[in-house]
Amino acid sequence: xxxxxxxxxxxxxxxxxxxxxxxxxxxxxxxxxxxxxxxxxxxxxxxxxxxxxxxxxxxxxxxxxxxxxxxxxxxxxxxxxxxxxxxxxxxxxxxxxxxxxxxxxxxxxxxxxxxxxxxxxxxxxxxxxxxxxxxxxxxxxxxxxxxxxxxxxxxxxxxxxxxxxxxxxxxxxxxxxxxxxxxxxxxxxxxxxxxxxxxxxxxxxxxxxxxxxxxxxxxxxxxxxxxxxxxxxxxxxxxxxxxxxxxxxxxxxxxxxxxxxxxxxxxxxxxxxxxxxxxxxxxxxxxxxxxxxxxxxxxxxxxxxxxxxxxxxxxxxxxxxxxxxxxxxxxxxxxxxxxxxxxxxxxxxxxxxxxxxxxxxxxxxxxxxxxxxxxxxxxxxxxxxxxxxxxxxxxxxxxxxxxxxxxxxxxxxxxxxxxxxxxxxxxxxxxxxxxxxxxxxxxxxxxxxxxxxxxxxxxxxxxxxxxxxxxxxxxxxxxxxxxxxxxxxxxxxxxxxxxxxxxxxxxxxxxxxxxxxxxxxxxxxxxxxxxxxxxxxxxxxxxxxxxxxxxxxxxxxxxxxxxxxxxxxxxxxxxxxxxxxxxxxxxxxxxxxxxxxxxxxxxxxxxxxxxxxxxxxxxxxxxxxxxxxxxxxxxxxxxxxxxxxxxxxxx
Numbered sequence: 001x002x003x004x005x006x007x008x009x010x011x012x013x014x015x016x017x018x019x020x021x022x023x024x025x026x027x028x029x030x031x032x033x034x035x036x037x038x039x040x041x042x043x044x045x046x047x048x049x050x051x052x053x054x055x056x057x058x059x060x061x062x063x064x065x066x067x068x069x070x071x072x073x074x075x076x077x078x079x080x081x082x083x084x085x086x087x088x089x090x091x092x093x094x095x096x097x098x099x100x101x102x103x104x105x106x107x108x109x110x111x112x113x114x115x116x117x118x119x120x121x122x123x124x125x126x127x128x129x130x131x132x133x134x135x136x137x138x139x140x141x142x143x144x145x146x147x148x149x150x151x152x153x154x155x156x157x158x159x160x161x162x163x164x165x166x167x168x169x170x171x172x173x174x175x176x177x178x179x180x181x182x183x184x185x186x187x188x189x190x191x192x193x194x195x196x197x198x199x200x201x202x203x204x205x206x207x208x209x210x211x212x213x214x215x216x217x218x219x220x221x222x223x224x225x226x227x228x229x230x231x232x233x234x235x236x237x238x239x240x241x242x243x244x245x246x247x248x249x250x251x252x253x254x255x256x257x258x259x260x261x262x263x264x265x266x267x268x269x270x271x272x273x274x275x276x277x278x279x280x281x282x283x284x285x286x287x288x289x290x291x292x293x294x295x296x297x298x299x300x301x302x303x304x305x306x307x308x309x310x311x312x313x314x315x316x317x318x319x320x321x322x323x324x325x326x327x328x329x330x331x332x333x334x335x336x337x338x339x340x341x342x343x344x345x346x347x348x349x350x351x352x353x354x355x356x357x358x359x360x361x362x363x364x365x366x367x368x369x370x371x372x373x374x375x376x377x378x379x380x381x382x383x384x385x386x387x388x389x390x391x392x393x394x395x396x397x398x399x400x401x402x403x404x405x406x407x408x409x410x411x412x413x414x415x416x417x418x419x420x421x422x423x424x425x426x427x428x429x430x431x432x433x434x435x436x437x438x439x440x441x442x443x444x445x446x447x448x449x450x451x452x453x454x455x456x457x458x459x460x461x462x463x464x465x466x467x468x469x470x471x472x473x474x475x476x477x478x479x480x481x482x483x484x485x486x487x488x489x490x491x492x493x494x495x496x497x498x499x500x501x502x503x504x505x506x507x508x509x510x511x512x513x514x515x516x517x518x519x520x521x522x523x524x525x526x527x528x529x530x531x532x533x534x535x536x537x538x539x540x541x542x543x544x545x546x547x548x549x550x551x552x553x554x555x556x557x558x559x560x561x562x563x564x565x566x567x568x569x570x571x572x573x574x575x576x577x578x579x580x581x582x583x584x585x586x587x588x589x590x591x592x593x594x595x596x597x598x599x600x601x602x603x604x605x606x607x608x609x610x611x612x613x614x615x616x617x618x619x620x621x622x623x624x625x626x627x628x629x630x631x632x633x634x635x636x637x638x639x640x641x642x643x644x645x646x647x648x649x650x651x
Contacts, residue, residue, distance in 0.1 A: 058290045058332075060265040061319035062218045063312070064257050065112070065185055066250050067105040067273030068225030071283050071353040073247055081255035082285065085269060087346035089287030090335035092296035093356045095308040096272055096282040097500035099159050100128065103279075104135035105224040108272025108309065109188040110152055112219075114163040115313035115328040121155040131277040134235030138221075141187035141200040149195025152188075160632040160639075162327050162624070166193030168313050172217060173198075177320035182211055183221025185272075190219050203253070208260035217320045222253035230276025243275075258287075266290050266319065268333075270312055279364065279498045281357045284312070286333065294338020295349065300331040301503035302484065305352060307333055308500055326612055326623050355427060359490040360497045362434040369435070370420075370492050378413050381406060411465050412450050417513050418473040419445035420492040421480060429490075438492065467524035473517035474545075477510060478552045481559050505560035505616065506553050515568045518549035519575060526579050539579045546572035554599075556607035560616035565603070566596045 069082075071093065076083045085091075098107040099119035107119040120136050122129025139147040146152075149165075156163040169192045172179045181190035183203040191197050201211055203221065212218050225246045226237045254269055261267050266288030274280055284296060284307055295305040310330030317324050318332045339345040385406040389399055423441035431437040449472055458464030480487040485504045488494030493509045495502055506514065522545045526538030546568070552558055554565040573592045577584055607619030615623070624633055 058266055058315065058319040059288065060216050060262070061288075061316060062212055062220065062257065062261050062265055062267050063189075063316060064220045064222055064254055064267065064269040065109065065189065066222050066224055066254070066269070066271050067108055067282075068227065068275030069247065069250065069271040069283055070280050071350060071357050073225075074283070074350060078244070078247060079251040081251045081258060082269065082283075083346070085254075085258070085267070085285045085287050086350060087343065088293055088341045089267075089285050090291045090294045090296045090333075090338070091283070091285040091349060091353060092298075092305045092307045092333075093353055093360075093497065094270055094272075094282035094284040095301075095306070095497050095500040095503070096274070097279070097498065098309070099161070101131045101279065102274045102277055103272070105185060105273040106136055106138045106188065109138065109185040109221070110156070110165060111163075111309050112189040112272065112313055112316075113168050113191060114156060114165050115167045115310055115317075115325070115330060116163040117159065117161040117310075118152070118156040118163040118165060119159070121151055127155050127158060132232050134232040135226075135273075138184040138188060140184040140202070141181070141191075141197040144197055144200065146187055146191050146195045146197060149191065153193075153195075160636040162629045162632060164193065164327075166191055166195070167325060167328070168316060169193075169197075171317055171322040171325070172320040175320065175322040177217060177322060178215040179320070180211060180215040180218040182208075182218065183223075185221035185224075186219035187221075205253075205256045205260075208257060212257070212260050212265075213262045217316055219316075220257050222250055222257065224273055225250060225275050227275040230278050232277055264289060268312075268315070272309065272312075278361075281360050281497055282309075283353070284333070286335070291335045292337065293341040293345070294336050296333045297336045298331045298333050300329060303486075303489065303503055304336055305356065306489075306497060306503060308503070324612070327627060327629065329620065355429065356490075356497075359424075359427075359429040362429045363438070363490045363492060364496055364498050366435055366438060367492055367496070370439075374413070374416060378410070381409055408450075408454065411453055411469065412446060414466070414469045415446040415449035415453070415472075416442060417493055418469075418476050418517075419443075419449065421476060421487040421494060424487050424489070424491050424494075442492070461528075463524040463527060467521055470517040470521035470524065473513055474521060474549065477514050477517070478548070481506060481510075481552055505558065506564055511553060511559075511561055511564040511567075514549055514553055515564070515571070518545050518568070519571060521545055522572075522575060526575075530579060535579050535581065539576050542572070542576050542579055546575075554603055554618075556603065556610070556616040556618055560607075560618060562600065562604065562618045562621060566600050569596045569599060 071091075073079065074082050074086065096103045096108060098111050098117045100107070100122065103111075104120065110118040110120065119129070121127040123133055124130075153165050156165050169179055169190050173192065178199060179190045180199045180201075181187045181197055182201050187197045187200050190199070199215065201207065212220075223246075225243065226235070227243050228237050228241050229243075231237060258267055266286060268284065268286040268291075270284040271282035273282070286296065296307055297304050298307045298311045300311055301308055308330060310328060311333050312330070314324050314328055314330040315333045338349065385402055388394065388402055392399070394402075419442045422445040423438060426441045428434065428437040428441045449469060452472075453459070453465040453468040456464075456468065458468060476487075485495065485506075488507060488510055489503075490497060493513070495504075495507045495510075497503065501507070522542035525541045525545065526535075529535065529538035529541065550565050550568060550572070553561045553568065570592050573595075574584060577588070582588075601622075604618040604622045607616055608622040610619060612623075621633060
């Protein structure tokens with residue numbers, strides 16, 4: 001029977017949970033004093049290492065934009081200009097997700113202009129665009145202005161991404177840096193908020209030398225690859241229709257730009273769009289005084305060799321020595337010291353970049369069927385077992401054996417989620433068919449975990465095997481989060497770079513696994529002590545396990561998950577009360593709610609105190625509250641959750 005307890009012990013318990021969480025989070029977060037005093041400095045020691053090459057104020061930069069190219073298209077024979085840049089410069093994969101499912105060339109250039117996601121309006125009545133809709137052509141600047149600019153501005157305002165077209169052009173012009181645009185896409189990128197393009201010229205190889213030497217920042221559009229086998233019906237492809245011919249032509253133009261670039265300048269080449277309906281990672285490579293050979297790093301992704309489209313805008317602002325608006329989500333790209341510019345070193349970097357591209361591409365299509373089969377098979381087994389038990393089919397011995405088999409199947413199923421992360425220790429994406437190779441990789445680790453849980457001495461207790469799987473899940477996910485979330489990247493239940501929602505920390509599914517593992521482990525451990533008449537010890541274990549999960553999930557330098565702790569803390573508090581036999585009243589529920597909100601705001605504030613480019617999602621949300629754009633973020637998240645709920649067959 002649940003008993004009522006005095007308020008003071010309960011308040012003391014909850015405050016201790018809260019204060020312990022705050023103390024550990026603060027230990028993982030720079031203090032307010034140190035954060036303020038080190039404004040503009042590198043990331044904290046517990047974050048990915050700060051690049052050793054490059055500076056925050058770059059030299060003159062020529063930005064070459066294209067589209068449809070991936071690192072899988074690059075080779076010494078097919079793309080000599082890109083190969084030369086890869087060999088001598090710093091490179092990375094590029095997440096180019098804008099507003100819609102796939103990114104058209106016009107979307108990529110508009111996003112470069114705004115520094116946040118933007119896209120041309122689609123053909124639907126609400127301005128949306130499906131992957132089956134053709135991409136609109138990029139208009140060339142006419143009489144110093146972009147035709148149809150007002151429509152682009154209206155579409156950007158409707159996306160709730162706080163995208164202000166013309167940010168790049170306005171910031172550079174406002175701080176005395178001219179911006180030259182060469183080619184239609186460059187005109188979009190260089191346009192002012194009114195759509196004006198003060199310096200524009202068509203692409204002409206004979207005039208490149210003069211055009212590239214007049215401004216501190218120059219944008220050049222060398223055309224985009226449109227794959228004839230992948231473009232939407234009704235979209236016209238370039239005159240050079242074959243994919244290989246288009247790649248050759250684009251690479252030739254890139255070589256012409258590189259040859260015409262003034263000495264001492266940085267050259268950056270980026271693929272800003274998909275080649276058609278299929279989502280892929282693009283490429284970015286930079287060469288020059290600020291970019292030695294190696295890999296590119298952005299603090300916005302915290303992943304060496306992976307950048308996002310918004311980083312390009314911030315990098316160009318740094319090149320023009322213009323301040324970066326706080327609303328921009330990107331960071332300056334910097335070169336990490338590499339292993340030299342030899343052919344062998346370049347080949348090794350290319351292999352890693354191709355792996356990144358292939359893994360992100362292959363896994364993206366495998367997630368829905370894997371999820372559906374994983375859940376569907378379990379539901380069928382559990383429903384069948386329930387039917388056999390309730391209908392009393394067969395003998396009691398037979399029904400008992402069925403339940404034991406179902407228990408083992410459930411144990412295997414519980415080992416699968418964490419095994420999807422461990423599967424990325426194998427390069428499964430290199431083998432065909434990818435679904436078979438990834439399932440085989442998952443099966444190896446699931447079998448090992450099942451054997452450990454089922455065969456150890458703990459299997460004699462009801463909750464022992466479950467505790468082993470939960471502890472393994474919590475340990476693997478926590479270690480991966482603390483070490484940079486590498487196992488999560490391009491995993492079946494992890495982070496998807498082509499979607500570009502999150503590149504580090506704890507994603508939605510990872511949080512679900514982390515929280516479930518922590519709570520069930522706390523149930524198993526505390527249950528042992530409750531059964532032996534020591535509920536306070538069990539409650540202490542539950543608090544300890546919960547605090548570990550809270551800190552790993554919520555600390556800005558680790559999980560950086562804004563929505564996770566507010567969801568986990570009430571559940572943890574309720575579990576602790578249940579262990580102690582304390583009834584949940586509305587007063588206690590209110591105390592838990594206030595503590596949860598306070599924890600979220602405090603951690604967000606501590607993150608906000610750090611330098612702008614070092615902030616995680618939490619600090620940027622606090623900044624959005626200050627700027628008045630928080631509701632756009634909240635409403636966009638609500639829309640996304642409602643859409644996911646309505647579109648999922650599992651729902």
